[in-house]
Amino acid sequence: MDDQDLAASSTRAEIFDDLLAAREMLDDVSNDLVEAVWVGGSFVTGVLDPDDIDCTFVINGPAFKALPSNRKRSHVMDFNKRGWLRGKTGLRVESYILIREPVANPFQGGGIHPDAINYVSVRGAWDDWWMRVRTNPDKTSAPVVEDAEPKRGYLEVSWK
Template sequence: MTAPPSIVDGQLPHGRWVCTEEEAKAAYVNGKPGDREAIWAEWQQITGVLRAVVGEIAACWLSGSFFTDKPDPSDIDCLYIVDSDRLVQAAQADARHAWLLQTVAASQVKNAFGVRVDSYVLEWKPTPGCEVLEGTRGYLQQRGYWDNLWCRVRDADARLDAIPRRGYLEVQLDGYK
């Protein structure tokens, strides 16, 4: 892994930047203005609760105004990448776990817990090789959707809105196993 990039022209440079949680915190939280430390702590809290339910979170893609030069971002956007089997097992084990998973996946943690986190879940389907196998098409489409979405910058010009122009972080949590 390399150190996360600096903010350039107000945002992360284009691409998916892989780092650790500690590297992300050092680069974008520690000593920064506004409520970044409090928002980061809320993200860590939600991450800890989700990890307690599913056991492991492979990684989390982070994006949004938190990773810009905006002096006081309102929240942090995250996509938890969790092994599909772990999600199914957790949801079947306990109705409260199923509710939590749905709440995190549908970006409802702001309302449910009063935190400044927009969260989603991507069910990771481990797939050998590059073939699209039975049951993996949805995962691959969703992964592409999120990558495409988080590389864009909103713009009134539809052409500019469609061009990848910013980056996001992939924070390795428990790793892909």
């Protein structure tokens, strides 16, 4: 936010504060949940005034499973619903959830270990998703195969 080219932004500081508020909401469920956040979308580009911040909260799997109720787990998973956070709270955060599962060795016999398939598939899908650049500026348009080539990175922020 100190970048001279972005200093004139009328939205970035507030959107970043919204991200911190979303993080606090997850911390209110359990301080052990959020390990990192992957930030992508227009907020990590040169767009002067992005509309929101797109992110995937990386959640500690054992801490998530240890939550004392289904209601708390369900609340965490609400963050994985497109548009939920903004609709519910007004925060300009498009959030998603990745439950990180500790796996000693994800490989087995030249492939993926059966115990790791779901987790590494979801993690890989998010990695792939955040490296794309949308060719259609209409955010409501469906993804197209032309956007599938990796063209950028994303920002990973570690919270621990």
